[in-house]
Each structure stands twice: as structure tokens, then as C-alpha cells.
Amino acid sequence: MNFLAHSLLGFNRSALIAGQFCGDFVRGSDLSRFPTEIERGIRLHRHLDRFTDTHAVLTPARQHVPNVPLRLAGIVVDVMFDHYLARRWEQVCEISLEQHADLVHLALEEHELHFPPKLKRFMQLLKREDILQKNIHLEAIELTLSRIASRSTKFAPLALTTTELEPLRDSLVEPFTTFFPALHQAALEYLASPERRVS
Secondary structure, X not given: OOHHHHHHOOXXXXXXXXXXXXXXXXXXXXXXXXXXHHHHHHHHHHHHHHHHHHOOOHHHHHHOOOOOOHHHHHHHHHHHHHHHHHHOHHHHOOOOHHHHHHHHHHHHXXXXXXXXXXXXXXXXXXXXXXXXXXXXXXXXXXXXXXXXXXXXXXXXXXXXXXXXXXXHHHHOHHHHHHHHHHHHHHHHHHHHOOOOOOO
């Protein structure tokens, strides 16, 4: 899953949302430099990534991403799942997607002091390009994958066009419908558990 899903599973808690975003930009198990709730968000992010990577329903989904090596197919599935979330937003959140995006931008601005430089740059892009809301459009998914593909030649196969993504969108509906409620429950259970200090 990508930024929209992670932010949704911050459950409208400002520091937890900030930690969820930090999860893609912070390495290592020693997170003592972060406030407690941001640290909790980082560890939640990592927990949900592990849950996603090992969930049985997603294995066949990754195997059927055309023209993308299996080692990269999970990235496509993750980004596409943000598209499904945006399209079904009223079913998964009590506030509008626009309101949620505004909440996320405010949360990131509030906690920017604790962010690494790459996240500070990304949060500006996130707001300027209205990335969270634009996930509803398949063209935005193409752009996200194109940006990832441009990072390195090894990611080049991720540069899928909208034409290539359209049939994939249909084939991933069922895995998403099965997986997302399980992911949501995994987040709730993690947050209800005693705080864990492992990465």
C-alpha cells in the first residue's frame, strides 16, 4: 500500500499520520529521536508493510502484473490500491477525501521539524501536486509509477501507461476487496497492543 492507505490508517491522529509518512524515509530500529506518537506511526507503517508483503491473497495478484518483474510487482499493486481507496473513499472514511488530504497536509506541517530532508521535500510535492486526492484518477497512478521508475534503471519496468493499467485495475478489484478490511483490522490490533520497540 502507498501513501493514501498509510495516511488513512493514521486514524486522524496528527502525529501518527506523520509517523506513517516517516516510515518510507527513516531507516534503522533506533527511533528514540522521535516523539513517542511519531515513533508509533513509523513502527505501525513497518508492521503494515510486513503484513501486506506476506498476505496470501496478494501473492497471485503480484504474479499477474503484466510486463513487470515479480520483484517489482508489489509496488504496482500497492500504488493501485491507493487508486481503489480513492474511488471508494466514502465507504472507508467518515470525512471526504478532500478533508482528509487537508488533515494530512496540516499533520505533516505540524511535525515537519522531526522529518528527514527527503520527507520535507516530498511533503511539498504532495501538497503542490494534490497527490492524495488525485489518486482517484488512473492518470495519477501512471504518474506515480513513472516517478518511481525514474529513480533507477532497475525500476524502469514500473513505467506503465494508463492503457496498461486499465485491465490491471479490473483484475485487482477482488484482491483489494478481500485484503483491505484485513489490513484495517491489523492496524487496529497493532495500536491496541502494548507498545513494541522492534522495527
